[in-house]
Amino acid sequence: MKLDRIDIKILYELQKNGRITNVELAELVNLSPSPCLMRVKKLQQEGYIEGYSAQINIGKLGQTLTVFTEVTLKNHRQIDFARFLSAVEKVDQVVECHLVSGGYDYMLKFVTAGIGEYQTIMERLTDMDIGIDKYFSFVVLKSPIVKAHMPLTSLFPM
Amino acid sequence: MKLDRIDIKILYELQKNGRITNVELAELVNLSPSPCLMRVKKLQQEGYIEGYSAQINIGKLGQTLTVFTEVTLKNHRQIDFARFLSAVEKVDQVVECHLVSGGYDYMLKFVTAGIGEYQTIMERLTDMDIGIDKYFSFVVLKSPIVKAHMPLTSLFPM
DNA sequence: TATGAGGCAGCATTTTATGCTGCGAATTCT
DNA sequence: AGAATTCGCAGCATAAAATGCTGCCTCATA
Numbered sequence: 001m002k003l004d005r006i007d008i009k010i011l012y013e014l015q016k017n018g019r020i021t022n023v024e025l026a027e028l029v030n031l032s033p034s035p036c037l038m039r040v041k042k043l044q045q046e047g048y049i050e051g052y053s054a055q056i057n058i059g060k061l062g063q064t065l066t067v068f069t070e071v072t073l074k075n076h077r078q079i080d081f082a083r084f085l086s087a088v089e090k091v092d093q094v095v096e097c098h099l100v101s102g103g104y105d106y107m108l109k110f111v112t113a114g115i116g117e118y119q120t121i122m123e124r125l126t127d128m129d130i131g132i133d134k135y136f137s138f139v140v141l142k143s144p145i146v147k148a149h150m151p152l153t154s155l156f157p158m
Numbered sequence: 159m160k161l162d163r164i165d166i167k168i169l170y171e172l173q174k175n176g177r178i179t180n181v182e183l184a185e186l187v188n189l190s191p192s193p194c195l196m197r198v199k200k201l202q203q204e205g206y207i208e209g210y211s212a213q214i215n216i217g218k219l220g221q222t223l224t225v226f227t228e229v230t231l232k233n234h235r236q237i238d239f240a241r242f243l244s245a246v247e248k249v250d251q252v253v254e255c256h257l258v259s260g261g262y263d264y265m266l267k268f269v270t271a272g273i274g275e276y277q278t279i280m281e282r283l284t285d286m287d288i289g290i291d292k293y294f295s296f297v298v299l300k301s302p303i304v305k306a307h308m309p310l311t312s313l314f315p316m
Numbered sequence: 317t318a319t320g321a322g323g324c325a326g327c328a329t330t331t332t333a334t335g336c337t338g339c340g341a342a343t344t345c346t
Numbered sequence: 347a348g349a350a351t352t353c354g355c356a357g358c359a360t361a362a363a364a365t366g367c368t369g370c371c372t373c374a375t376a
Contacts, residue, residue: 329365
């Protein structure tokens, strides 16, 4: 399946407003509602759209702390990565985990209730003997830019 | 305004599925449709819900490269931060920018078409004389965990 | 130029959103 | 403790949207 300009526009609009009605979306992409809906269904079915999510302003609910953590493992066999990952997956507060090149092995992103909770989690992880050699924490003081979407426009000019 | 358990549950469900119908949402939180919709509207109006977004599998559209970049500025006056930020804001490929403590000043997250585009952007930024002292790049090889939502459950047990 | 396939508009039906009314529970004031 | 008040709920009615279907047009192909 290959996507045309209209499909890209649909993805772009749904990224901006995931709860737009099909009727409005159809107008934006210059289609009538039915073919527009067919395309959306297809994009979902084929996995181009993985889901829809409300963006919550978690800061309004209570104090939270975001931390980026660079982790180095002691060993680098398949099993070492797998063991680390399966432990990290169980931590709700880990919202991202990336395997990276450049001095460290993993870059984690935590969203926690505060520095206390973060430290508790890290102590637990290091005590678990899942092969963590060392880690370095970047506490987020402020997040001037946090986009909910991918730069579709720059990657696929419309 | 203070949120009760039902509001938290609504936020949780809308985070999991931003396109759930109000009727279904009402069932999940044990309300009838009308008061459920009232609460959702209120949560939007008060800013607890900032918007809705489709999650796009951008990897299926074409090759992309994610990079985390740690940036240190030469000086640390208000104006130095502001100048840097206003330049970075104009770059579509910067999807996150965080002010962090711990050795570096900013942590950026890029989503680009490839290493070439990334380098072009960084060259442009460093040439712009916006006070960048140095930067270090972590190229993402793989992202085993990328959650679209905040850990509401651990922060506000239900 | 004729033929076939794909995709579109428009319509009909089912489902959902949304505003309104009256009822019940919890809270506060006397 | 009792009465009044307020808040939030369920249920209903209307308007809007989703969704499946039919026939037409256009573009590609032989």
